[in-house]
């Protein structure tokens with residue numbers, strides 16, 4: 391059984407959003423094409439879902455600068471602009487993404503004290519979301535991961551998927567990153583950890 395994991399395809403990560411990722415809109419067409427052409431046993435949509443007082447917002451850490459990394463008990467924490475605040479338009483999934491009523495939504499980043507890039511775990515790996523249980527309950531063995539952003543939530547999710555024992559594909563043309571250097575290094579990191587790097591365009595032509 392296989393699942394498609396669509397990571398954080400939310401307005402705040404796209405054009406006009408508070409943490410916009412370059413060319414993020416370009417992922418909508420390949421993802422929608424993929425869904426029209428291949429039946430997955432399960433489709434999961436993750437949503438970054440922060441309280442307004444979340445630790446990852448520079449606005450909640452006086453004296454810090456946007457995008458700098460600060461030392462934190464769980465490692466380092468990047469100071470992000472306010473984004474994906476629960477219930478705001480920016481936290482909504484882009485309405486051009488083809489969704490179905492059977493899709494499962496997984497929320498992450500709800501604990502104000504710790505960030506959660508992966509859709510499986512908080513960054514300190516102490517608390518998990520329901521994602522692994524949902525996948526196990528449907529007997530999923532293979533996951534295809536894509537969305538926003540490659541260098542953060544997408545790669546962290548793919549790396550946790552490998553650790554949890556899933557055969558894991560990263561779909562590069564259905565993902566975009568925050569910055570070119572971290573995007574490249576995280577793609578290398580995924581390769582080294584047995585994530586299979588693939589493309590929707592290839593999957594549609596010859597199959598994955």
Ligand code: VGL
Pocket residue numbers: 398403438470507538539540541542543544
């Ligand atoms: C993300 C930075 C902060 C992501 C979420 O979805 O990749 N990046 N929060």
Ligand code: ZN
Pocket residue numbers: 438440446473474499
């Ligand atoms: Zn976030």
